[in-house]
Amino acid sequence: MKHETPLLDQLESGPWPSFVSDLKQQAEKRAKNEEGIDFQIPQDVVEDLLGVLELSFKDGETHWKHGGIVGVFGYGGGVIGRYCDQPEQFPGVAHFHTMRVNHPGGKFYTTKYLRELCELWDLRGSGLTNMHGSTGDIIFLGTTTPQLEEIFYEMTHKHNQDLGGSGSNLRTPSDCIGQARCEWACYDTQAICYDFTQEYQDELHRPAFPYKFKFKFDGCPNCCVASIARSDLSFIGTWRDDIKMDQEAVQAYIGGEIPPNGGSHSGRDWGPFDINKEVINLCPTQCMWMEDGKLMIDNKECTRCMHCINVMPRALRIGDDRGVTIMAGAKAPILDGAQMGSLIVPFMRAEPPYTEIKEKVIEPIWDWWMEEGKNRERLGELMKRQGLQRLLEVCGFDPDPRMVQEPRSNPYIFWKEDEVEGGWERDVDKFREKHQR
Amino acid sequence: MHPLHIFSEVLQMALDYEESKTKLIEGLKKKSKSKTKFYFNDLAKILEAKPREAKKVVNRMIIDGHLEYWSSGSTSMYGIPGMGKQAAAEHED
Structure with missing residues (x-):
C-alpha cells in the first residue's frame, strides 16, 4: 500500500466485517488491474482514500471540503462535490465527487444491470459504491469533474438510468x-x-x-x-373493510400443522404455538378473541398493526377495499x-x-x-x-x-x-x- | 387561440425573462459583498415572485449560464458563475 495506515488497520481487528478490508481489497484490485481497464481517474484513488482517512484519524479532523459547484448540465442535484484539502499529499482524491443513481423501484435489479453499472464505475470512477444510501440511491463514491458528464451520458444513453436527487430537491422516491x-x-x-x-x-x-x-x-x-x-x-x-379469515387455517396454526410467522423463527424449538399468547393477547387494541373455537375480530377497533397477519399469514389476509x-x-x-x-x-x-x-x-x-x-x-x-x-x-x-x-x-x-x-x-x-x- | 396570439404571449414571456434576469443579477451583485451563494428563497424575494414563477426564470438562467448551482449535498444554493472563493478553487484547469 502507498500509505502506512496503522489506525485504520486496527479497525479490521473487531468482530465485524470492516470497510477498511473492503477498501484494501479494491486498492489491490486496481493496482493489479487484471482486467486491463483503461482507468479514467487515478489508479491509486483508493490508496489515497485510505491515506487521507488515516490522516483524519491522526489529526482528529476532516480533510474533505464539503460541497461544490460541480454537476451535470441542467441538473442541480445528483452530484455532490467532494474535494480533499491535501491534494499534493493525496492527488488520487483531489476530486472525489459522489454521484447518486436513481435506484430501480423496490431495488429490483438483475445481476446484469449491476455488472453494467459497476463496469462503468470501474472505468470512470473509483469502483467504490454504496449499496444503498439512506434514501435508497445507488451511490457512486469518488470520481473527478471531467468524468461527470461522461458517466451521465453513458448512464442515460446506454443503461437507461437517471441520476437521483440531492440538495434542496425532491429526493429519489x-x-x-x-x-x-x-x-x-x-x-x-x-x-x-x-x-x-x-x-x-x-x-x-x-x-x-x-x-x-x-x-x-x-x-x-x-x-x-x-x-x-x-x-x-x-x-x-x-x-377499509374486514381482515379476511380462513377459520380452517386458524385451526391448522393452532394444531401446529402450519408454522407461525411463515416459519421464520424455526431456528430453535419455541414449543407449541399458543394463539392466545402469541396473537390474541398481543393485539394492541384487544379486538380479537376465540368464540366456540373460532377466531373473532372486532374490525372497527383494528388499527392495522399487522401483527396477527404477520403471525398467521395463511389464516388472515388484508381486506379488499384498499x-x-x-x-x-x-x-x-x-x-x-x-x-x-x-x-x-x-x-x-x-x-x-x-x-x-x-x-x-x-x-x-x-x-x-x-x-x-x-x-x-x-x-x-x-x-x-x-x-x-x-x-x-x-x-x-x-x-x-x-x-x-x-x-x-x-x-x-x-x-x-x-x-x-x-x-x-x-x-x-x-x-x-x-x-x- | 390564433397562433399569432400564442407567439405574442411567448414574446411577452421573453420580455419578462429579460427584465427578471437583469433584476436578479443586479440584486445579487448588490448583495455580493457580504455573500456569493444564495438560497432559492432569496432569489424569489429579489424577483418579487411566487416560488413557482421564480423557478421558471431561475431554471432558464441556469441553462443560459447566468446562474450556477452550488450544493453541499443536503442544501442547494445559487450563485453568479465565477463569484466567490470556491469558484476559483473549483474551476478546473
Missing part, C-alpha cells in the same frame, strides 16, 4: 418491493413510485425547495421502507430532532393516474412549504411552527379524530368564527335570563 413479491401490499408501490418519479422530474433535478423532500411508499403498515419515520410524505397501504394512508412531516434527527409522520389523509385510493393524491395533497403542500418554509426547514418543522391546522387548511381537509396523535396534546384544532353556528356574538340579555352575573 423510494418504495418497498410491493405487489411484485408481497401479498400484503395494498397498492402497487412500484407503479406509484415510478409515476411520481416521472411526473416530478423538475422537482427531482432542479432545486427550488427550502430543503430536501422525500416520498416513500410502503405497501402495508409493516412499513418495510420505514416511510412513517423518514419521509416528508409517507404513503402506507391500508384497507388504498393508502398519507402521513406528513417525518424526518431523521437533524435540526429539530427526529419526528414521526402525522396523519393527514386516513384513506385515499392509490390508482393511476393518482390525480387526487397529486392535486389534493402533494401540490398544495409544496406550494405552502415553498412560500412559507424557512431556508433549511423541513415540512415537519413548518408543520410544528404553523400547526397541523394550517396544513389541513392548505389541503382543504377537515380535521378528523384519527389525526390526533395523543389526546389533549396534539393537535389543537381551534374553531373559527365562520365555522360555528351564530359566530362569536351572542344575545347577552337572553343569556342573563338563565344565568346570573
Whole structure:
C-alpha cells in the first residue's frame, strides 16, 4: 500500500466485517488491474482514500471540503462535490465527487444491470459504491469533474438510468418491493413510485425547495421502507373493510400443522404455538378473541398493526377495499430532532393516474412549504411552527379524530368564527335570563 | 387561440425573462459583498415572485449560464458563475 495506515488497520481487528478490508481489497484490485481497464481517474484513488482517512484519524479532523459547484448540465442535484484539502499529499482524491443513481423501484435489479453499472464505475470512477444510501440511491463514491458528464451520458444513453436527487430537491422516491413479491401490499408501490418519479422530474433535478423532500411508499403498515419515520410524505397501504379469515387455517396454526410467522423463527424449538399468547393477547387494541373455537375480530377497533397477519399469514389476509394512508412531516434527527409522520389523509385510493393524491395533497403542500418554509426547514418543522391546522387548511381537509396523535396534546384544532353556528356574538340579555352575573 | 396570439404571449414571456434576469443579477451583485451563494428563497424575494414563477426564470438562467448551482449535498444554493472563493478553487484547469 502507498500509505502506512496503522489506525485504520486496527479497525479490521473487531468482530465485524470492516470497510477498511473492503477498501484494501479494491486498492489491490486496481493496482493489479487484471482486467486491463483503461482507468479514467487515478489508479491509486483508493490508496489515497485510505491515506487521507488515516490522516483524519491522526489529526482528529476532516480533510474533505464539503460541497461544490460541480454537476451535470441542467441538473442541480445528483452530484455532490467532494474535494480533499491535501491534494499534493493525496492527488488520487483531489476530486472525489459522489454521484447518486436513481435506484430501480423496490431495488429490483438483475445481476446484469449491476455488472453494467459497476463496469462503468470501474472505468470512470473509483469502483467504490454504496449499496444503498439512506434514501435508497445507488451511490457512486469518488470520481473527478471531467468524468461527470461522461458517466451521465453513458448512464442515460446506454443503461437507461437517471441520476437521483440531492440538495434542496425532491429526493429519489423510494418504495418497498410491493405487489411484485408481497401479498400484503395494498397498492402497487412500484407503479406509484415510478409515476411520481416521472411526473416530478423538475422537482427531482432542479432545486427550488427550502430543503430536501422525500416520498416513500410502503405497501402495508409493516412499513418495510420505514416511510412513517423518514419521509416528508409517507404513503402506507391500508384497507377499509374486514381482515379476511380462513377459520380452517386458524385451526391448522393452532394444531401446529402450519408454522407461525411463515416459519421464520424455526431456528430453535419455541414449543407449541399458543394463539392466545402469541396473537390474541398481543393485539394492541384487544379486538380479537376465540368464540366456540373460532377466531373473532372486532374490525372497527383494528388499527392495522399487522401483527396477527404477520403471525398467521395463511389464516388472515388484508381486506379488499384498499388504498393508502398519507402521513406528513417525518424526518431523521437533524435540526429539530427526529419526528414521526402525522396523519393527514386516513384513506385515499392509490390508482393511476393518482390525480387526487397529486392535486389534493402533494401540490398544495409544496406550494405552502415553498412560500412559507424557512431556508433549511423541513415540512415537519413548518408543520410544528404553523400547526397541523394550517396544513389541513392548505389541503382543504377537515380535521378528523384519527389525526390526533395523543389526546389533549396534539393537535389543537381551534374553531373559527365562520365555522360555528351564530359566530362569536351572542344575545347577552337572553343569556342573563338563565344565568346570573 | 390564433397562433399569432400564442407567439405574442411567448414574446411577452421573453420580455419578462429579460427584465427578471437583469433584476436578479443586479440584486445579487448588490448583495455580493457580504455573500456569493444564495438560497432559492432569496432569489424569489429579489424577483418579487411566487416560488413557482421564480423557478421558471431561475431554471432558464441556469441553462443560459447566468446562474450556477452550488450544493453541499443536503442544501442547494445559487450563485453568479465565477463569484466567490470556491469558484476559483473549483474551476478546473
